[in-house]
Amino acid sequence: MVDIKLLKADAVNKNLCRLIDEHDEFHWAVAWGSMTNATTTLLKNSAKFRNVTFGVAFSQTDPDLVDALQGIERARVATKFAGGTYHPKVYGFRSGDRAAAIIGSANFTFGGLGSNWEASIRVTGDIADPFFVDIFNFTKESAKFGEAITPDFAAAYRASYRRASRMAKPPRDPMDGMRLIKPAGFTSPLASMNWAEYVAEVRASAHHDIEESLTLLRVAQEWFASVKSFADLSAGQRKAIAGLIGERQKTSLDLDRDWGWFGSMRGMGDFANRIDENDRHLARALDSVPQKGGVTRDHFRKFVKHFQRAFENSTRMGGVPTASRLLAMKRPDIFICICKPNIVEAAARMGFSRTTLGLDDYWDKVIEVLKLAEWYNTDKPDNAEGEIWENRAAMLDAILYRPS
Structure with missing residues (x-):
């Protein structure tokens, strides 16, 4: 049996920080991220990453976050999703037989966790529940679209982020035109x-x-x-x-x-x-x-x-x-x-x-x-x-x- 609660943006932020501290494993698939207060909490618990994959489409993830994810095992950036836009907002947690997840419209950004009008649901329950089985399968599948963050990728992405800020319509792939640049x-x-x-x-x-x-x-x-x-x-x-x-x-x-x-x-x-x-x-x-x-x-x-x-x-x-x-x-x-x-x-x-x-x-x-x-x-x-x-x-x- 699961427990479900509707969350607005500020409640998503508070619940994420609490769940990050409480749980032993993180299984995330998130379109974009920024360096929020929740990010500070997340990075302090990087040993708990299992499948954590952030999107970088249109260079909308903060390059400081990309830099911070370097060297963290099981941290990925989604660069291999070619069919459209990598766009999920799934935050999964596990501790033994207990599981929790927040799913909805909120990205891991200042807007998604604060200033925007967002709607998400928090679900808690047993790890064996089919809902959580699907959640963890989804985040595992999402990780296949990702690659580990190397210093070379981080440098290229930061340049892409600066480029995107000057463009009316940045390329979906932040590495467009970047791969051959040393x-x-x-x-x-x-x-x-x-x-x-x-x-x-x-x-x-x-x-x-x-x-x-x-x-x-x-x-x-x-x-x-x-x-x-x-x-x-x-x-x-x-x-x-x-x-x-x-x-x-x-x-x-x-x-x-x-x-x-x-x-x-x-x-x-x-x-x-x-x-x-x-x-x-x-x-x-x-x-x-x-x-x-x-x-x-x-x-x-x-x-x-x-x-x-x-x-x-x-x-x-x-x-x-x-x-x-x-x-x-x-x-x-x-x-x-x-x-x-x-x-x-x-x-x-x-x-x-x-x-x-x-x-x-x-x-x-x-x-x-x-x-x-x-x-x-x-x-x-x-x-x-x-x-x-x-x-x-x-x-x-x-x-x-x-x-x-």
């Missing part, structure tokens, strides 16, 4: 730099004339906006955008500037040939990246597919330097050209291996790291720094550039 990428100086620090470093560059750099990017943007396709640009404009133009080819005022900034591609013979030929695959590659609005991983994948097709009959494939040069000219707010003069510093600040970076992981190891950075996610300033903000990814080269 732990150093989450804690690097680049990720923690604020906007004022970023601008100060850009302006302190010993190798970029900032105003000339911004003018170059502005001219490239005007060219892209003036045509429907990269193929419609003149040969000189295409070579300038590609970082290949020679002094004799600078036949107009717009062309007559140092197009070697943001990655000179002089010496890239096969790439130069494709630009000279106005290769249709290169045009399709750049045309697949929108001139305005969001740029997604799928846009990038389409770019890579067409870009690589341009080199199918070449002795040398186009790689990260040539591809990212084109991308940085098309969307300097999203992409940075990674090439020989800046790759050592970029690898150190972003936490990737400079010897293995390729087009297959450029998005994850470079763009996803930039998207986590505080300076990258600041609102556009309404002063002269606004133009730097509009080109903030490409202008990172002013910070990272180290001449050989």
Whole structure:
């Protein structure tokens, strides 16, 4: 026989704290959690965990709780539920033949245990009752969706939580775009730099004339906006955008500037040939990246597919330097050209291996790291720094550039 009582949010909190202290085993499956007073009580009793699995969908669980669960045996975060959202609120307890459970709408959060209008039921009774058999089977099954919390996961999740706070619709999977980022990428100086620090470093560059750099990017943007396709640009404009133009080819005022900034591609013979030929695959590659609005991983994948097709009959494939040069000219707010003069510093600040970076992981190891950075996610300033903000990814080269 079981005893049932209806609980509101504040009563859930009081009952949870009491049951945590009273019982020997915890069998939980909970969608989200925060660092509440009940959390303090829970963590003091971590030896009692049997199957305790918290969800992290949409990055709504407090990263401090995820950190605190590291190293606790039988503590899990639900990352393997792919069909929808891991969304239970089941708190099961056992001591010998006695059992208790709280089930309802209340998450293990400040709202769920206090400020929200919640409804849950507390059930107490004998462990052999079919209700409790089902409860403990459910929490055991829920644990199969979980993984243990490692330091690497905790660092990635904290970065995901910061990212989610800036997004109108965060991804359901908090590890979306995070799995290939090395732990150093989450804690690097680049990720923690604020906007004022970023601008100060850009302006302190010993190798970029900032105003000339911004003018170059502005001219490239005007060219892209003036045509429907990269193929419609003149040969000189295409070579300038590609970082290949020679002094004799600078036949107009717009062309007559140092197009070697943001990655000179002089010496890239096969790439130069494709630009000279106005290769249709290169045009399709750049045309697949929108001139305005969001740029997604799928846009990038389409770019890579067409870009690589341009080199199918070449002795040398186009790689990260040539591809990212084109991308940085098309969307300097999203992409940075990674090439020989800046790759050592970029690898150190972003936490990737400079010897293995390729087009297959450029998005994850470079763009996803930039998207986590505080300076990258600041609102556009309404002063002269606004133009730097509009080109903030490409202008990172002013910070990272180290001449050989």
